[in-house]
Amino acid sequence: MAEAVHRPGLDPQGYIEREGSLGRVGHEFRPVVAAARGRLLDVFGARLDSAYLYGSIPRGTARVARSDLDLLVALCTEPGAADREAVRVVGEALDDEFPQIDGVGVLLYGRARLLSDLETYDLGWFVACLCTPLLGEDLAEHLPRYRPDSLLARETNGDLAVLLPRWRERVSGAKDSEEARRSLVRFMSRHLVRTAFTLVMPRWNGWTSDLREMAEAFAAYYPQRAEQLRAAAGYGYEPSGDPVALRSYVDDLGPWLAEEYARVHGVKTPRPE
Incomplete structure (x- = not known):
């Protein structure tokens, strides 16, 4: 029997490993991440359940003035129109202030949706495997491990x-x-x-x-x-x-x-x- 090919991105048990970490954030992008953390806390306060980075910045592959800042924000309750407007304003302000990024994208959801059965193998997987914790509780603790099936x-x-x-x-x-x-x-x-x-x-x-x-x-x-x-x-x-x-x-x-x-x-x- 041929030996199985070891593919990237999996742990020894065959589960998808979480990619990215705050330790991989490049020096040029650390002020952007710090500003994003502070402004999300200012805007949402106790309503903020958790926040995450994803994309090239936490993977350590971002390019100065070419890569965008990607954030996922989970609120304790389902977000409304005012919340979406608030994150839009935060994103635009960060983009204007920091020339080392080219745009800001913010995904905004309620905690219940991210942990729902319907989203376990979509948004739940995204949080557990592709998002790097930035603020609050890590919802990955409530989600299963995932195989590439x-x-x-x-x-x-x-x-x-x-x-x-x-x-x-x-x-x-x-x-x-x-x-x-x-x-x-x-x-x-x-x-x-x-x-x-x-x-x-x-x-x-x-x-x-x-x-x-x-x-x-x-x-x-x-x-x-x-x-x-x-x-x-x-x-x-x-x-x-x-x-x-x-x-x-x-x-x-x-x-x-x-x-x-x-x-x-x-x-x-x-x-x-």
Whole structure:
């Protein structure tokens, strides 16, 4: 019997290891993280259950003036419109103040939703494996450990078919703006590469957040689509406002990937509107 291949991102028991840590935050980004911590406490106070970093900054791969600051905030109760406006203002202020980041994204949820059965293999997994604790209680203590299996694949990225109509609307709305198209290329490239990777993740049997490594893992199983994924991975790091890329995402690669994903893993459990 052939020896099993040891893939990255897994512990010796085959569970996905949590990526990132505060210790990996680069020197240039530490003032940004400190400011984010303080402002979230100022805004939410006792209503703040926990807050997390995710993305390239806690992974130690962020690039000065090129990478964004990604935060996830959990409130003790379900957030309302005023809470969403508050985090928008915080994000804009941080982006304006710190030139070493290129944008701020904040995900905002209530504790109950993050720990719900419905979100165990989506948002729960995201918190437990891809988020680095910044403030408050670590909700990972209440969540299971995760393997790179078909259930996880389905519940994380099995909704591409639902997303595509909205993507087409956004592409149409951005046709006259180079900057808007560039933002969409970056967003859609990353989403499609991650979806393509989780399509093959159970067979590859590992985890990575590196877009180029994701594309290569996918290419081993779908060589006919390999160059498309490699190009998308490149755009995920160095986007352009190429309208041809956007049309190919919503008219070719996206529909194919959605159909193949449903065939292999099924469709994500519907969420309430």
